[in-house]
Amino acid sequence: MANKITSSSTAEYFAKNLQQVGFSSPTKAVLTTLKEAVDNSLDACEDNMILPELSIQIERLGKGGSKNSDLIQIIIEDNGPGLSAENLPRVFGEYLASSKFGRGRCSRGQQGIGISAATTWAQLTHASGVRVKSKTASMKKAVEMYIDVDIKGNKGLVKKKETLEWDKKTGLQVEFKFDGRIQLNGDGGLLTYLEGTTLVNPHLTLKYKMPDKEWVEVERVSTEVPVVPPSVLPHPHTMKLGEFVTHAGLFGRTSLKIFLKTGFSRITDHSLKLLVKNGMKKAWLNKAMTQFDDKELKQIFAFLIDADLSSPSTKSVLTVGEDSLAKSIQRLGEVDFFSVVTRKPKICDFKPTVVEVALARFIDRGEEDKSVQLLRFANRVPLQFDKSSCAITRAIESVNWKSYGLKQSKNSIPQGPYIFAVSVTSPFIKFKNASKETIDASEELVDEIRLALQKAGQKLSRHIKKEAKAEDLERKIRHIEKFGPILVNGLVSMTKASQARKKRAEDGLSKILGIDTEVAIAELEVAEEKLKSLKVKQAEKLGES
Amino acid sequence: MARTSKSSRKSVQSKAEEICQYMLSTLEKGQRPILEAVRCNLDNSIYDPSVGYFVPGDKVVKSELNVSSVQKLARTVFMLEILLNNINTGATNTKRELYYMAKGLVKSDPSLKPIDFDGQPESDSVIEFITDMLEVYREELNCFADDRGGQSYSQNLIVTETMNDGEKATIDLSKLGTAPFQPKNQPTALKLKAKGKIDFCLIVESQGTANTLVTRGFTKRNNCILMGAKGVPSNGVRGWCKLIQDQLKIPMYFFGDLDAYTMQNIFRTLKAGSAASLIRNKDFSAPDVKFLGILPEDIKEYDLNSYKVKEKDASEVRALKKARDVLSNDPFFKDKKNKKLAAILNFLVKNKIRCEQQALFSVNPKDPLMPEKIILDKIKNKVFI
Ligand SMILES: Nc1ncnc2c1ncn2[C@@H]1O[C@H](COP(=O)(O)OP(=O)(O)OP(=O)(O)O)[C@@H](O)[C@H]1O
Ligand SMILES: [Mg+2]
Numbered sequence: 001m002a003n004k005i006t007s008s009s010t011a012e013y014f015a016k017n018l019q020q021v022g023f024s025s026p027t028k029a030v031l032t033t034l035k036e037a038v039d040n041s042l043d044a045c046e047d048n049m050i051l052p053e054l055s056i057q058i059e060r061l062g063k064g065g066s067k068n069s070d071l072i073q074i075i076i077e078d079n080g081p082g083l084s085a086e087n088l089p090r091v092f093g094e095y096l097a098s099s100k101f102g103r104g105r106c107s108r109g110q111q112g113i114g115i116s117a118a119t120t121w122a123q124l125t126h127a128s129g130v131r132v133k134s135k136t137a138s139m140k141k142a143v144e145m146y147i148d149v150d151i152k153g154n155k156g157l158v159k160k161k162e163t164l165e166w167d168k169k170t171g172l173q174v175e176f177k178f179d180g181r182i183q184l185n186g187d188g189g190l191l192t193y194l195e196g197t198t199l200v201n202p203h204l205t206l207k208y209k210m211p212d213k214e215w216v217e218v219e220r221v222s223t224e225v226p227v228v229p230p231s232v233l234p235h236p237h238t239m240k241l242g243e244f245v246t247h248a249g250l251f252g253r254t255s256l257k258i259f260l261k262t263g264f265s266r267i268t269d270h271s272l273k274l275l276v277k278n279g280m281k282k283a284w285l286n287k288a289m290t291q292f293d294d295k296e297l298k299q300i301f302a303f304l305i306d307a308d309l310s311s312p313s314t315k316s317v318l319t320v321g322e323d324s325l326a327k328s329i330q331r332l333g334e335v336d337f338f339s340v341v342t343r344k345p346k347i348c349d350f351k352p353t354v355v356e357v358a359l360a361r362f363i364d365r366g367e368e369d370k371s372v373q374l375l376r377f378a379n380r381v382p383l384q385f386d387k388s389s390c391a392i393t394r395a396i397e398s399v400n401w402k403s404y405g406l407k408q409s410k411n412s413i414p415q416g417p418y419i420f421a422v423s424v425t426s427p428f429i430k431f432k433n434a435s436k437e438t439i440d441a442s443e444e445l446v447d448e449i450r451l452a453l454q455k456a457g458q459k460l461s462r463h464i465k466k467e468a469k470a471e472d473l474e475r476k477i478r479h480i481e482k483f484g485p486i487l488v489n490g491l492v493s494m495t496k497a498s499q500a501r502k503k504r505a506e507d508g509l510s511k512i513l514g515i516d517t518e519v520a521i522a523e524l525e526v527a528e529e530k531l532k533s534l535k536v537k538q539a540e541k542l543g544e545s
Numbered sequence: 546m547a548r549t550s551k552s553s554r555k556s557v558q559s560k561a562e563e564i565c566q567y568m569l570s571t572l573e574k575g576q577r578p579i580l581e582a583v584r585c586n587l588d589n590s591i592y593d594p595s596v597g598y599f600v601p602g603d604k605v606v607k608s609e610l611n612v613s614s615v616q617k618l619a620r621t622v623f624m625l626e627i628l629l630n631n632i633n634t635g636a637t638n639t640k641r642e643l644y645y646m647a648k649g650l651v652k653s654d655p656s657l658k659p660i661d662f663d664g665q666p667e668s669d670s671v672i673e674f675i676t677d678m679l680e681v682y683r684e685e686l687n688c689f690a691d692d693r694g695g696q697s698y699s700q701n702l703i704v705t706e707t708m709n710d711g712e713k714a715t716i717d718l719s720k721l722g723t724a725p726f727q728p729k730n731q732p733t734a735l736k737l738k739a740k741g742k743i744d745f746c747l748i749v750e751s752q753g754t755a756n757t758l759v760t761r762g763f764t765k766r767n768n769c770i771l772m773g774a775k776g777v778p779s780n781g782v783r784g785w786c787k788l789i790q791d792q793l794k795i796p797m798y799f800f801g802d803l804d805a806y807t808m809q810n811i812f813r814t815l816k817a818g819s820a821a822s823l824i825r826n827k828d829f830s831a832p833d834v835k836f837l838g839i840l841p842e843d844i845k846e847y848d849l850n851s852y853k854v855k856e857k858d859a860s861e862v863r864a865l866k867k868a869r870d871v872l873s874n875d876p877f878f879k880d881k882k883n884k885k886l887a888a889i890l891n892f893l894v895k896n897k898i899r900c901e902q903q904a905l906f907s908v909n910p911k912d913p914l915m916p917e918k919i920i921l922d923k924i925k926n927k928v929f930i
Contacts (some may be wrong), residue, residue: 476612476613479612479613479615479616480612480615482616482659483615483616483618483619483659483660484615484619485656486619486623486656486657486659486660487615487618487619487622488569488572489656490565490619490622490623490625490626491565491568491569491572491622492569493626494561494562494565494622494625494626494629495562495565495566495569497569501569501573504572504573505569505572505573507575508571508572508573508574508575508576509572509610511575512572512575512576512577512610512611513611513612513615516611516612517612520612
């Protein structure tokens with residue numbers, strides 16, 4: 001476990017600033033607690049090559065202690081590796097905050113504070129922290145603990161401890177009771193979050209129960225556990241000055257030379273020579289990091305920014321994959337048609353990044369005249385708030401969806417019964433703010449997302465075009481039946497023509513218009529043919545052929 | 546085919562019947578009838594300096610019968626029948642009335658339901674297609690717009706109107722006091738006679754200002770016809786001016802604002818017609834009308850109040866933008882015959898100023914006759930274009 005600094009003020013800081021980490025309202029508190037626990041379970045399973053099986057139960061127990069809130073109970077259980085008894089208080093009762101810069105991995109958890117914040121919230125609103133039950137492979141019986149955060153000392157306080165039978169090989173179960181409010185649908189809704197999580201985790205089997213609702217079970221559609229590549233060190237060009245200074249602070253008495261070579265990727269002896277050649281004092285290389293003042297750190301940072309370093313490697317990113325996405329999207333409803341695109345990893349703003357897109361039209365959800373439902377993901381974590389300034393939203397708005405046959409008013413989200421899911425994966429995702437809800441909309445990233453969307457849009461348009469052609473044919477047939485007789489009758493009446501002429505004209509007209517419909521039918525057939533070959537490819541993805 | 550020849554003086558009825566016969570017999574052969582109509586837009590407008598108005602080029606709009614056009618053609622034949630019936634019975638209607646007549650017929654015959662019009666613009670466009678196809682005036686189909694603009698005053702003019710029932714009415718404009726004569730939208734029905742000599746006809750852009758001049762005795766002191774155009778001249782105004790030009794052969798002057806809109810929309814349409822009415826410009830434009838003002842030099846000469854076009858005023862800015870376009874694309878302003886008018890437009894684009902016709906009232910406001918004096922002064926000294 002990453003645990004480089006554990007300052008006693010950390011817990012105090014977070015206890016006072018819980019809104020910064022997602023506990024800014026009763027509604028968000030429920031979502032954040034759920035999200036922190038689910039993210040952890042999924043990460044733990046992935047790290048141990050376990051196919052995750054999660055069960056989530058949310059109940060409303062009564063009125064909450066604060067205004068406009070209910071007393072909520074959340075129980076989340078996984079089949080992950082479990083945690084040992086001595087680790088439980090540390091994970092659930094201690095803020096483990098390591099480098100603010102994250103871990104350099106595409107894991108969901110990045111900071112080591114998530115779940116302890118949930119404990120703190122429960123403690124502050126309901127006077128008791130978390131109940132955890134855990135069983136690791138080496139334990140015969142499960143251990144159950146009630147843990148609080150010791151806010152002054154930033155330590156986990158074990159209130160009660162028991163061992164008990166649990167008919168599970170390994171796993172972990174957490175229960176929180178706290179003040180919250182339940183919102184199921186829409187942006188920030190619990191079901192919206194679970195749907196998003198389902199979509200980008202094809203290997204997940206999920207059972208959940210919402211208050212006053214039946215249990216729902218969603219089966220996995222893939223039996224492959226995604227392999228999260230090992231962490232990579234940050235690339236100097238991805239950093240801001242502030243991040244660089246914090247990063248430096250973690251290295252204490254190490255020399256600058258060692259700090260640069262072990263704290264970053266792509267810094268070699270050759271690069272160090274380059275720094276000196278560009279004017280950095282050679283003596284600095286052996287000076288301890290603690291001996292640099294801010295001004296000097298700033299200078300070092302400037303030399304690094306100017307240095308010609310090779311781009312970071314793209315090996316550290318992982319993808320869900322087109323095949324799995326194609327299967328997974330079928331779990332969200334009855335799909336009419338869809339298209340998925342996984343781009344190759346690319347360096348955006350010096351960070352290895354991969355963009356994946358799934359667009360699907362549904363039969364049983366969404367509306368023609370409403371905006372499409374947008375699902376955004378950063379490292380496979382659904383983003384729920386502040387969508388307007390997010391790189392993903394920007395990219396969607398910048399595409400001309402009309403050219404793919406969708407409805408859209410200029411520079412806005414298109415309309416129709418669709419889900420647009422866009423996932424950005426990178427070991428160093430840059431968020432706009434601390435609550436990690438919006439991806440910073442840098443030009444390079446927006447461009448990359450746009451390319452993925454356009455490719456998906458092209459595939460989608462084959463379906464839409466076929467539909468349009470079918471509609472066209474129907475309209476043509478209707479047109480002929482409706483207007484043909486009126487035209488002939490009008491002409492006959494104007495010319496006072498005989499019935500025989502009328503009959504001949506009618507025959508002539510149906511012959512002409514018949515040719516037109518034949519053309520329309522042929523066009524429809526071509527469109528259907530094209531679509532068929534696309535569907536064959538998609539079926540292969542779904543493993544149906 | 547089915548393009549009726551321009552010169553043919555056949556009656557509307559026979560042209561219409563010819564087209565229907567053609568369509569029917571083509572259908573009998575199992576072929577697609579094609580209807581052609583003059584393309585009425587600026588692309589197909591040729592400014593003929595010898596006659597002074599826009600004439601149609603040879604571009605046509607073709608409507609071949611197919612699934613997409615069958616609705617339009619069915620509607621065309623339907624509307625044609627209504628119009629011919631009107632002609633045969635001598636009834637006249639406005640476009641709006643025709644729209645309602647069509648609605649009424651559809652209501653009474655369920656089999657016609659599919660061609661029902663969804664709003665007047667739909668029936669209007671069918672009527673326009675028919676006029677362009679038959680190359681006749683809407684008025685020849687007994688379809689009239691309301692009589693807008695052109696209110697006229699004179700002590701010397703007598704108008705004889707032949708009404709639909711053949712009866713004649715004679716109007717002596719000098720007997721109307723300060724009430725105006727409202728010209729009909731049917732110039733063919735009017736005959737003009739001068740009582741004594743008429744020196745000129747003055748067309749003022751603002752009907753209100755024309756009225757003011759009359760009240761102050763303009764027509765009493767001058768042997769003239771004074772008319773208010775009321776903005777962009779309607780067919781009625783244009784046909785009326787053409788009648789005056791042809792039947793009385795007197796000098797005609799237009800007096801209005803000095804700005805791009807007046808020059809390119811109002812004056813140009815009065816003098817040369819419009820692209821939308823290509824086939825009718827011959828009888829609905831008065832090429833002899835001179836531009837009396839306000840001229841750029843008048844501003845200095847009479848120290849008139851002018852002002853800069855406000856950047857914020859969208860319509861004025863739009864008019865200037867259009868002026869730039871007009872200067873390079875409109876055949877009227879490109880023709881060297883009108884280069885002095887184009888120069889004014891150029892002046893306006895360059896200097897971005899405006900001067901309104903009512904600015905004449907700022908010159909010595911204590912003298913109520915000042916505007917009249919300036920106008921007469923300009924006519925006498927030939928300060929016009
Ligand atoms: N359900 C679980 N099963 C096994 N290990 C777990 C579980 N939950 C948490 N852990 C361990 O506890 C660590 C700390 O979790 P915590 O949520 O505090 O931080 P994080 O997930 O690393 O980062 P973040 O603050 O971004 O969530 C995890 O990194 C993981 O090693
Ligand atoms: Mg976590």
